Amino acid sequence: MATPMVLAEAVHKCYGRLEVLRGIDLSVAPREVLCIVGPSGSGKSTFLRCINHLEKIDAGRLSVDGELVGYRQRGDKIYELPDREVCRKRSEIGMVFQRFNLFPHMTALENIMEAPVRVKGEPQKVVEERGRSLLARVGLADKVDVYPNHLSGGQQQRVAIARALAMQPKLMLFDEPTSALDPELVGDVLDVMRGLAQDGMTMVVVTHEMGFAREVGDSLVFMDGGVIVESGNPREVLANPQHERTRAFLSKVL
Amino acid sequence: MAAGERSRPEAIKAIPLRHPWRWVSAIVVLALAAAALYTFATAPGLDWRVVGQYLFFPQILRGIVVTLELTVIAMVIGVVLGVLLAVMRLSANPVVSTVSWFYIWFFRGTPVLVQLFFWYNLALILPHLSVGIPFTHIEWVGTTNQIVSPFLAAILGLGLNEAAYMSEVVRAGIISVDQGQTEAAQALGMARVRVMRRIVLPQAMRVILPPTGNETISMLKTSSLAYITTVAELFYVQTEISNANFSVVELLVVASIWYLLMTSILTFGQYYLERYFARGSARLLPLTPLQRFRRMLFHFHDPPPVGPFEPPPIYPHHEDRII
Numbered sequence: 001m002a003t004p005m006v007l008a009e010a011v012h013k014c015y016g017r018l019e020v021l022r023g024i025d026l027s028v029a030p031r032e033v034l035c036i037v038g039p040s041g042s043g044k045s046t047f048l049r050c051i052n053h054l055e056k057i058d059a060g061r062l063s064v065d066g067e068l069v070g071y072r073q074r075g076d077k078i079y080e081l082p083d084r085e086v087c088r089k090r091s092e093i094g095m096v097f098q099r100f101n102l103f104p105h106m107t108a109l110e111n112i113m114e115a116p117v118r119v120k121g122e123p124q125k126v127v128e129e130r131g132r133s134l135l136a137r138v139g140l141a142d143k144v145d146v147y148p149n150h151l152s153g154g155q156q157q158r159v160a161i162a163r164a165l166a167m168q169p170k171l172m173l174f175d176e177p178t179s180a181l182d183p184e185l186v187g188d189v190l191d192v193m194r195g196l197a198q199d200g201m202t203m204v205v206v207t208h209e210m211g212f213a214r215e216v217g218d219s220l221v222f223m224d225g226g227v228i229v230e231s232g233n234p235r236e237v238l239a240n241p242q243h244e245r246t247r248a249f250l251s252k253v254l
Numbered sequence: 255m256a257a258g259e260r261s262r263p264e265a266i267k268a269i270p271l272r273h274p275w276r277w278v279s280a281i282v283v284l285a286l287a288a289a290a291l292y293t294f295a296t297a298p299g300l301d302w303r304v305v306g307q308y309l310f311f312p313q314i315l316r317g318i319v320v321t322l323e324l325t326v327i328a329m330v331i332g333v334v335l336g337v338l339l340a341v342m343r344l345s346a347n348p349v350v351s352t353v354s355w356f357y358i359w360f361f362r363g364t365p366v367l368v369q370l371f372f373w374y375n376l377a378l379i380l381p382h383l384s385v386g387i388p389f390t391h392i393e394w395v396g397t398t399n400q401i402v403s404p405f406l407a408a409i410l411g412l413g414l415n416e417a418a419y420m421s422e423v424v425r426a427g428i429i430s431v432d433q434g435q436t437e438a439a440q441a442l443g444m445a446r447v448r449v450m451r452r453i454v455l456p457q458a459m460r461v462i463l464p465p466t467g468n469e470t471i472s473m474l475k476t477s478s479l480a481y482i483t484t485v486a487e488l489f490y491v492q493t494e495i496s497n498a499n500f501s502v503v504e505l506l507v508v509a510s511i512w513y514l515l516m517t518s519i520l521t522f523g524q525y526y527l528e529r530y531f532a533r534g535s536a537r538l539l540p541l542t543p544l545q546r547f548r549r550m551l552f553h554f555h556d557p558p559p560v561g562p563f564e565p566p567p568i569y570p571h572h573e574d575r576i577i
Contacts, residue, residue, distance in 0.1 A: 052441055083445055091443025101438035105456045115442035118452065160438075167442060 003066040005030050005171050005202045006051060012059035013046055013226075020046045022226040023060070028171075028219075033203045035213035035234060038223035039249060044206045047223070048173050051204065052093045053086055064093065065170060091119050094164030098176040100156040102148040108135060108159045109144045112166045120167065127166065134162040138192050154185030158192055165196075172196065174205040210254055214238050222246045304504040308495065309511065317491030318512055324408055324477040324487055329470050331413030336420025341450070343425055354421070361418035367479050370411035374483040376402050408480035408487075416473060423465045427458030459531045467524035471517045478513075488512060 006028040013021035020043045028034045036044045049055045050062055053070040062069045070086060072079045081089075103111050112131040116122045135141055138158035148156050157177055164172060174193065178186040190212050197203060197216045207213060213220050213234045220234035222241075230237060230246045238254070241247045294300070308314060342354035361369070377398035386393030402410070431454045439449040478489035486494075488509055496505040 054437055054440060087440075087443045087445050089443075090441055093441075095438075095441040097434060097438060097441075099434050101432075101434040103435065103438070103453055103457075114452065115444065118448065119443045163442070 002030055004028060005032070005065055006034075006204065007063045007066075008047075008060070009062075010060035011047065011050065011057050011062050013043070013050060013055060014058050020226050021050070021057070024223075024226075024228060026221060026228065026231065028202060028204060030202050031200045032218045033197045033205065033216055035217040035220045036204065036206045036223060037208065037210070037213060037220065037249075038229075042223040043226040044223045045175050048095075048175050048204060048206050051171075051173055052090050052095055054095075064089070087119070091115070091167055092170055094167060094169035094172040096157070096160050096164055096172070096174045096177045098179050100148070100153070100160045100180070102156055102160055102163070104148050107145045107147055108140065108151070108162075111148070111159060112163045115163070116166050131162070131166055134165055135159070137195075138162050139188065152185060153181045154188045157181065157189045161189070161192055161196075170202065172201055172203045174203065174207065176206050176208065178207070178209055208253060210238055210250075222249065224249070300503055300507070301501065302504075304501045305507050305511075308501075308505060308508050311495070311508075313486075313491050313495065314488065314508060314512070317486055317488040318516075320405075320485060320487040321474065321477050321489075322516070324405075324412060324480055324485065325470065325474045327409050328412035328416055328477065329473055331409065332416030332420045332469070332473075333466070335413070335417035337424050337455075339417060339421035340424035340428060343421065344428060358418045358421055361415050362422075366411060366415045366476060367482070369415055370408065370479055370483055373402065373407040373410045374404065376407070404483040404485045407483045408477070408485045411483070412473065412477060412480065416469065419469060420466070423469065424458070424462055426465075427460075427462035428454055430461045431457045456531075460528075463524070463528050463531055467520065467527070470524075471520050474516055474520065475513060478509075 004027040006026070008024050008026050011021055011024040012019070022043075024043075024047055026034070036047070038044050046055060050057050051064060051069065056070060067089070068078075069089070070081055072081055072085075102108075103114065106114065109128070109131050112134060113124070113127045116127040116130070117124055132141070132144060135144055138161060140155055140158055140162075143151060143155060143159070148159065151159065161177075177193070178189050181189065186209070190209060193203070193205070193212070194216050205212075205217070217234040219231065220237050221228045221231040222237065222243075222245075223229065224245050230241060230243050237246070238250065241250055295302075339354045339357060342350045343358070345351050345354075380398050382395055383398050383401050384393050384395040428450075435453050435457065436449055439453045444452070477487055480487055481490035481493060484490065492505040492509040496502045
């Protein structure tokens with residue numbers, strides 16, 4: 001069996017005395033699309049942020065592509081990774097945020113080019129070429145020189161996806177990418193994500209879009225109270241939930 | 255016929271409302287201002303010929319150059335040290351952040367005039383200054399009066415004091431930038447220093463610049479306190495001249511004219527700098543002073559076209575970061 005892209009074993013996370021993650025076990029195979037659903041406060045965003053070490057986990061093991069996240073194990077000792085290493089690993093993982101978080105003082109193209117040029121040191125020309133074609137791919141070829149404030153929410157989110165893709169990541173994390181959008185604009189963003197999934201990108205998607213999970217997801221986990229309540233094939237889980245909690249949640253959102 | 259297809263009705267052509275009281279209040283204010291101006295302009299003890307005679311006096315012009323030098327150097331020290339202190343203040347290292355806090359506490363808590371006197375009189379407590387490498391014989395020694403010239407004393411007094419104020423300005427700017435910006439940059443693999451330099455500070459500039467302009471204008475005037483260190487800046491020079499010729503008020507008017515002129519130029523420059531850093535944030539740039547003036551003359555009935563910048567969001571969505 002191939003190395004899983006993401007492997008979580010008994011992942012725990014606390015904020016002070018509040019236990020947000022209480023033992024998460026899951027694995028994501030390369031080219032798989034995993035959707036995480038659940039009520040707010042269930043810890044799904046926190047788990048996503050642990051995958052690229054924006055949050056430190058307190059117990060358990062979490063690895064990406066066979067390497068521990070944020071730590072190195074030698075013998076039975078665990079060492080914290082230096083900043084440089086953490087940055088290098090993050091640069092291989094793309095992340096898309098609920099609030100887009102585009103850099104407002106840069107145009108769409110500058111947003112996209114910043115990290116490949118400055119972090120990976122790729123030549124300006126190559127990156128610009130790639131940036132333009134990525135913008136074309138998300139349907140924004142005419143917005144190259146536009147500042148984020150002059151774009152709609154849906155357009156901003158598509159630029160944010162292009163920005164993450166410009167680093168040529170091996171894994172993409174989506175943190176409720178459509179939750180801050182007008183209903184009309186959700187479709188364009190989901191279309192881009194659907195295209196990515198078809199091209200074989202490994203994706204972990206925290207979402208409330210059950211339609212997307214059913215259609216695009218290879219697997220689905222339902223989280224509540226910091227644990228995975230139920231997981232499986234999205235079509236089966238959504239059509240025929242086994243747990244009372246899952247049923248109650250789905251009856252409200254579907 | 256559907257509503258959307260109806261032809262557009264004729265535009266409203268209303269007779270504009272008259273505002274007689276606006277005219278009355280304008281005339282009253284102008285009259286009072288004119289009276290005040292006239293009183294001072296024709297004051298019997300004020301000899302305008304002396305003002306004219308000394309306005310371009312070579313010593314005065316040299317004083318202006320020194321004033322500008324003091325202002326620029328003290329502000330450069332203030333900004334550079336201020337950024338450093340602000341970053342230290344926000345550091346995760348408690349020792350570093352406490353040292354920064356202490357610096358700000360001390361230099362903001364004592365009058366700048368006292369600090370200027372202190373640097374000027376440094377020789378009283380430290381007659382000799384030396385720099386060396388411990389446990390070796392490599393050492394540079396000099397008397398304090400040689401090293402700390404009046405100019406250096408003024409620079410130290412003004413610059414170190416300014417750094418304390420600037421660090422608070424910079425810190426306010428840094429924490430006004432949404433946390434999501436830092437996270438997005440980190441998620442792209444940017445290291446801490448790069449995030450600060452490329453993402454946070456450029457956005458903080460919008461918040462940092464207006465008070466920095468204020469500080470610069472304020473520094474231009476505060477530099478007059480440096481006259482107590484006997485630096486030949488504008489205020490010191492005019493005091494020296496009036497001590498000799500007893501035209502005290504005339505020379506104060508000369509100095510005031512130059513200070514006003516210089517602060518006016520700074521105000522103007524600040525405007526354009528702010529416009530530059532507002533790019534991408536304001537949908538419409540505010541009017542330039544020239545456009546504003548033209549509008550006042552010819553279109554004063556129109557409502558103001560553009561408001562001030564929108565304030566930047568401060569942690570708008572931290573709830574989605576908690577869980």
